[in-house]
Amino acid sequence: MGPDFDNAFRADFEALLRWRRDVRRFRSDPVEPQDIETLLGLADLAPSVGNSQPWRFVLVESPDRRARIQANFERANGEALEGYSGERAALYSKLKLAGLRDAPVHIAVFCQPDPDQGRGLGRRTMPETLCYSAVGAIHTLWLAARARGLGFGWVSILDPTPLNAMLDVPADWAFIAYLCLGYAEEEHKDPELERAGWQPRTALSRRVFRR
């Protein structure tokens, strides 16, 4: 029989879900390499379609590569700003949307689009489940990081086109996410976008249907 989880664990797990946040403000304190190893090992326990384990973690350590990622973000973010006008643009321009400069750990996550592993099981009609498996690994890493007091930020404001060449990985790997990891400057229970007046969360009842 598997473990029985008790009410105390469930309450702590709920606190973890409520306090994991997308962090963009990092302290520069380093993260122990052993902690990164541990986190990647936990992420690797994530579910994957047909046991394919299609996620590929690229630890981006080169200052030159990090600078090019930062430039890619700034360009994409500038272009995003142009899509807003008036007060909304003014608000957007004040948001801090990535912690690339300060986060001590950068991890790019890719998905191998046709891995041998899994022998194709479960993904014939929905091959996108490979990328979805990589997302499960990222989410696992996120929660495991917060459980160790580490902040985690997912940067999606990037032009993915040049990233495979920039990071010297196979051209057919699908870029999924660029992650920042480190100790957070502040802890919050509410999302930064909610505090900044960009977008509140809404009631769950709008998202549940019965058929």
Place this chain on the structure above:
Amino acid sequence: MGPDFDNAFRADFEALLRWRRDVRRFRSDPVEPQDIETLLGLADLAPSVGNSQPWRFVLVESPDRRARIQANFERANGEALEGYSGERAALYSKLKLAGLRDAPVHIAVFCQPDPDQGRGLGRRTMPETLCYSAVGAIHTLWLAARARGLGFGWVSILDPTPLNAMLDVPADWAFIAYLCLGYAEEEHKDPELERAGWQPRTALSRRVFRR
């Protein structure tokens, strides 16, 4: 300041990651409606791009609709079997790949592809992050279910084409996953596909790169 999680919590969380499994063998015991509400509420805490909360949970309760989903699965599974030959086909045909008949709770998860919520933030260059957000919600539901002793199965062997009409949801919603939920017949620490000799997991070192 946010909560500090201790070593006992981290050990239990690791056990949760190791013991959450894709379950295909369910007891028919019902799940309390209140538990389903709780699980959906926890899933709704998942991270989403720009706070867009694009996931849509459809509780599939109609026996007729469930029968049509089961038929869709059987057809897709039969077609998948035709893609294998010899011993591999013999092994595939013996695998139990879904628990649709017995699971008391069925949830289809969709992603709304262009929700107002979030006002487009963070998804201009990578709109697929909306679907990725829905996957985060599914993974949260999965872990929260297991923390309550509930088994969870993700059915991906489905032809998604007819599902929006079958479940009477807008044609532009993207189908992400069909979930089975209920009490598991057995608990295991290793994946069923590994036990059945289909595919072992492999060493993490194959999936980590430094640049």
